[in-house]
Amino acid sequence: MFSIKSLHKIIFAISFTALFVVWQWYFVKSVFNFDFLARPILADGFCKDCNVILISLDNLRAKSLLCYGYEKNTAPNLCSFAGKSYLFKNVYTPSSKTQDSHFSIFTGLYPISHGMTVPFTSVLDSNIKTLPQILASNGYTTLFSGPKNDPHLPLDRGFERGFSYKDKGDEPRYWMDNMKKNNLLNRKFFAFLHTYRVHEPYIPQKENINKFYPGGPLIYVTRNDLCKKAYIKLLSQYPDRFKNLKVLNDDYCNIYRDYNTKYAATWNVEIESYLARLDPYWDAFNNLDFLVKKEYTHALYATSIYEMDLELKKFFNELENNKLLDKTIVVITADHGEEFFEHGGHSHAANLYNESIQVPLIIYIPKSKSQIVEKLASSVDIMPTILSILGIEAPEKITGIDLFSSKENKFVLAQHVTANLETIITLKWKLILNGDEKELFDLTSDPEEQIDLSIKNTNISNDLENKLNNYLFRLPKYNSIKSEPFPTWIDEEQRKKLIETGYF
Template sequence: MIAMKRLSYHGHLAWLCGLGLFACGGDLPGPEENDLVVILIVDTLRQDALGCYGRENARTPRIDALAAGGTRFDQAISSSGWTLPSVASLLTGTWPAMHKATGKSTLLTPITGDLPVAAEVFGEAGFTTIGLANAAFLSPLLGLDRGFDVFDHRHAYNREIRRADETFDTALGEIAAHSGEKIFALVHVFDVHLDYDPPQGFIEPFVNGRSDPPPPLSMFQCIEMGRKGLGPLPADKRYMRGLYQGEVAFVDRAVGRFIDGLKELGRWSDTTLVLISDHGEEFWDHGGFEHGHTLFDELIRVPLIMHLPGGEARPGQSIAQSIIDTQVRSVDVMPTLFDMYNIEAPGSFVGESLLPLIAGKSRPAPPAFSQSTLYGADKLSWRVDPYQLIYDLAPDADPKYELYNFRTDPETIKDLALELPEVGENLHRDLARFYNDLKARAKGIRVPEVKNMSPSDVSKYLESIKVLGYSGREEDE
């Protein structure tokens, strides 16, 4: 666990103004009355794992109730299919090509210091900033702590995690310790990620009596059950998915406990809470397993639920829509919060506020762009309602792209590239224009030094900070 002092983002402004990425001029106005903003990131949570998104017997009553009392987005698209670029896009409000936080295997690039992050923006607006994270890919080594007054991080790998209930209890303690302060809190939980190891009481309802192999179920075991690429037997797939659902149900209970704790602290009525996932999980939907290897919807179409204080999009403006089917992006989340709290957004945040949609106003859905794979050749996704084009950047890829209608074919099974060549060519042309412009703009942004995030290298780092006395919650001066 490491606590970091906030760094001012004003040092970025001259540089951003020069690139035309910041609406310069004037001081940031102060926040509005509502004073607690919480982003809950449930790592690896598929949208269809929740009852509110249609799963039967999901056993997610607390998240379902959160959706019923707030706003649920049915077509929310992440900027990537794995953790680092996805969360970095959430925090920087821009695409992986711009923020640079990508990589392969364990060799990863941190977030560039050239762009401001949400915690800095909220901090400059008068908020105390608190972060809790539970994955090696969200490490301070990768710049995820920037802007946070307190950043409580565990270098979790698949079998070594801090459970959701402990994480939320720690978050409640931090919020209680800052009573009377405006708070921006980012809380990340890792339980749903491999290994699939739900606590007792959250296994039996989902596995139909099966117990072999016993949890925790590792990636190696799942791949073996997948018969080395042939795909798992139906009973094995149900067992894997059942253990995964048990983890989801446990996180749901922990989310409910967190909300109850906010009510006990007297903070719930002033809380804006956003629940989102960084990416989903593939269970051989398209012939593969886990995440980080494709950009199909089971990975990039994520749950997004917003609870706004008092049921108002803005003071005096009630929420008109509880379910929104218009396509939105994860990069829209922070601009929405900035809009709600009357905070001037850096121009590098490319998303659009969702408050007009929540208030019942219609708007054209912007294209949703996703990129970066952790394994194999990089891919791009270009989603323009009702089509998704997935482009393979491998030089020898054949075919170069696939085309799906996600409205008529929500599981994206039927490739329409040969059937609708004109649609595919038009989307390909638009994607190429967008991506080439993005790469041109990204050339002016510095690329940080690559970090090796393998367990052995991270262990050396953790040992070094212990020697320096930073192993607890001390302030890093």
């Protein structure tokens, strides 16, 4: 039998050993960030020298896809492809603005860090290395296929850096042609493929609308209708610019293309034509009952997703037919979502509710399993994740993490810098700051963000606000300078509309 003295020695030894293990555990965690103790989902360099395709489905919100919980199958081919991939369920874009979000995807930095928050004037700091630049320096041939004269994907202010080829091709049906034209299929390549196919104004084929709105279209606005109304409006404002142009075969959209080509040196042409088309589009639904308008405009959006998905099916088949899926990582995401009056507005105006910032993220990796991933993620994580899969070192000062490592985001952020909106998001809580105003939502019990708990739970609100402010303070800040004062030809009315549409 043990004596009391021996028992004390044994207890002391066990206690000392336990304390030493705990101390060592925390020491290792603090010094080495714990990664080597945990088994990552994928090891660095899992797909070394693989090709990379990064697809941006502009304006596609996660909650309008069946594979993200929507009750209708708007995109069967996209969700089928997701079934062969890693599907990340809780992904937030860092902004509801196109330019801010795309630069975050390319740099692994939040908007407040990369500074590309004002269209037309911001120029990316030369010290920031973008994903195409890094891949080009590692032997990749790189392709941009998207809109060529788009101030929100500016190919003259930093977004073009690192691309070997830049081709116009903003719909999936053009992507493979551009890849073949530039001989990508015979090289190690990176292709950034963008589409505005589901962006407003939503003008799907008339015969497809009844798939998502039984009984067919209530109101059908054609693109030519919008172009005609915009033409009449702009003709009254700028008669000299239009006096020598003629409308052929009642095609007012061709007048637009001629007009934009002739005056391509001034971006106000693009802004005026875009806003002039959007006003009559949304005005067309004003006489509908509110709930009918909400359901019907969402149905038009859903139909646009469905039609884009048919084009994606052809592109996926082309990838398979060209045996690219055996050696190509495919990343599919969106820059922001879209609101359909869930919080009183439409489009993706200056708000940070989930319908505007929760986006899909689907990552296909050859010879890897498919999996639904619940971990919290941000679009800033896309760049370091791609680089890690390829076994390429990411820049030191980026904010994003490798989603296939053991690292976790305790929270993610989103900002609308020009509207002074900020949000901090965990898997459970979401705090939105609008100046001095606060909104707090419990995403587990209120995923639609309808019940503000900020007054009831002041401790949680204050804690999240402190974390947000401390984190923003510590983030790196780059000098993405303004190339010139904001264009004088944008008057106050236009500026207001740009803010309302989320672009300024």
